[in-house]
Amino acid sequence: MIVFKSVQWKNFLSTGNSPNKVLLNRSQTTLIIGKNGEGKSTILDALCFSLFGKPFRNINKGQLVNSINGKGCVVEIEFDINGKEYKIFVASNPMYLKSGKMVR
Secondary structure: EEEEEEEEEEEEEEOOOOEEEEOOOOOOOOOOOOOOOOHHHHHHHHHHHHHHOOOOOOHHHOOOOOOOOOOEEEEEEEEEOOOOEEEEEEEEHHHHHEEEEEEO
């Protein structure tokens, strides 16, 4: 069974240069609620982008980078499968990753 622990991103879609992190393993289930435009779909797009190389919604890869600051986007997810831990980093520009951590 896959247990997602967290998803983190910056410069992804409409979010800026400060990392955003959502913890997904604080309880047995996670419910994400919010008003329109508050980032619920962004969380799903970040998960799909890191796992499958494309967002959940019909968005071109070039549109994933924040259009205001134009910096490279970075997405990180942590999960485990049957007790074995995994961490995936996806960056539009490798310079945004340093020693397995997001660079601020």
